[in-house]
Amino acid sequence: xxxxxxxxxxxxxxxxTSTYTHELVQNLRRLxxxxxxxxxxxxxxxxxxxxxxxxxAERIANYFxxxxxxxxxxxxxxxxxxxxxxxxxxxxxxxxPCASIITLHDIILVRRARDYYRPARARLYERRLREKxxxxxxxxxISEYSRRDILDWSGIDEEKVSVVYDGVSDQxxxxxxxxxxxxxxxxxxxxxxxxxxxxxxxxxxxIRTAIRAFSQLRRIRxxxxxxxxxxxxxxxxxxxxxxxxxxxxxxxxxxxxxEDLPALLSLAEVLVFPSLYEGFGxxxxxxxxxxxxVVTSNTTSIPEVVGDAAxxxxxxxATELAGALEMVLSSPELRSQLIEKGKARLERYSWHTxxxxxxxxxxxxxxxxxx
Numbered sequence: 001x002x003x004x005x006x007x008x009x010x011x012x013x014x015x016x017t018s019t020y021t022h023e024l025v026q027n028l029r030r031l032x033x034x035x036x037x038x039x040x041x042x043x044x045x046x047x048x049x050x051x052x053x054x055x056x057a058e059r060i061a062n063y064f065x066x067x068x069x070x071x072x073x074x075x076x077x078x079x080x081x082x083x084x085x086x087x088x089x090x091x092x093x094x095x096x097p098c099a100s101i102i103t104l105h106d107i108i109l110v111r112r113a114r115d116y117y118r119p120a121r122a123r124l125y126e127r128r129l130r131e132k133x134x135x136x137x138x139x140x141x142i143s144e145y146s147r148r149d150i151l152d153w154s155g156i157d158e159e160k161v162s163v164v165y166d167g168v169s170d171q172x173x174x175x176x177x178x179x180x181x182x183x184x185x186x187x188x189x190x191x192x193x194x195x196x197x198x199x200x201x202x203x204x205x206x207i208r209t210a211i212r213a214f215s216q217l218r219r220i221r222x223x224x225x226x227x228x229x230x231x232x233x234x235x236x237x238x239x240x241x242x243x244x245x246x247x248x249x250x251x252x253x254x255x256x257x258x259e260d261l262p263a264l265l266s267l268a269e270v271l272v273f274p275s276l277y278e279g280f281g282x283x284x285x286x287x288x289x290x291x292x293x294v295v296t297s298n299t300t301s302i303p304e305v306v307g308d309a310a311x312x313x314x315x316x317x318a319t320e321l322a323g324a325l326e327m328v329l330s331s332p333e334l335r336s337q338l339i340e341k342g343k344a345r346l347e348r349y350s351w352h353t354x355x356x357x358x359x360x361x362x363x364x365x366x367x368x369x370x371x
Contacts, residue, residue: 106279
């Protein structure tokens with residue numbers, strides 16, 4: 001099978017989509033079934049940061065590459081099925097010489113459009129996304145919650161949408177090497193004891209509530225600080241995003257290199273992940289892989305993904321969040337239970353399985369095309 005996959009997510013800092021793309025490509029190749037897996041992307045004059053930060057000229061250049069040069073490249077390389085791992089990576093399917101699949105991780109940009117777009121642009125995005133979903137041969141999503149959400153929004157045939165769960169990389173294991181832990185602690189100037197929160201200034205990550213909860217917790221626990229990671233979303237700086245909050249004991253360390261994440265998670269007392277909307281949510285599972293207890297939201301896909309291996313709370317209640325954190329910090333028995341349940345939960349999520357199930361969908365789609 002000759003498989004084409006959009007490679008643009010790999011050119012920027014780690015996100016759920018870039019992790020998904022990297023792991024899918026690597027594990028499709030490891031299946032060793034004689035496939036040729038090819039990546040397609042236009043060379044970027046700027047990479048590393050968020051796609052949101054590239055210039056308007058770059059966006060236009062990417063659009064023309066995707067719509068006009070890409071189909072010709074796909075044809076020239078004999079691609080049988082083209083897979084875009086993100087919502088807007090697929091060109092007009094009428095231009096493609098092969099079958100088409102998108103992974104629509106979620107419809108956050110539809111459900112929470114006001115966090116990201118002005119009204120006119122939100123409507124344009126939704127219209128374009130609907131066109132993509134209706135025109136491709138198949139849609140993959142990453143949780144049953146997302147599948148129901150997509151079907152409810154789009155009205156497309158339910159046979160056209162399949163769930164393939166994400167996996168958790170083998171790199172997420174407890175780090176016990178003292179030199180490695182010390183190096184990461186020094187690199188990011190970490191406090192001796194800390195609660196970890198990921199997501200930075202993106203509104204749906206709901207870090208403001210995490211900070212309010214931490215402020216309540218700090219009244220009784222002055223020995224623990226809060227560490228926040230992640231790139232600033234759409235140039236929104238922490239001073240702006242977290243204005244008006246008590247930031248005593250709060251450390252914003254910015255982007256963390258992928259290779260440092262297991263050590264960072266291993267050093268944390270607990271991961272707090274109060275996201276308001278997730279199509280899947282990898283950070284809680286990555287924390288479980290490193291033996292770190294998790295307090296997270298009881299909304300959207302998160303309960304489906306973490307099961308009983310995390311403490312679930314109302315993400316809009318700072319008081320409930322603070323109470324859950326105190327419970328985990330003060331109870332060795334609860335910590336042990338969460339760590340053991342986390343290990344068991346991770347057995348459900350494998351990138352090898354993700355690749356295998358995705359390839360099965362490729363075969364099903366190609367069989368409908370008579371190939």
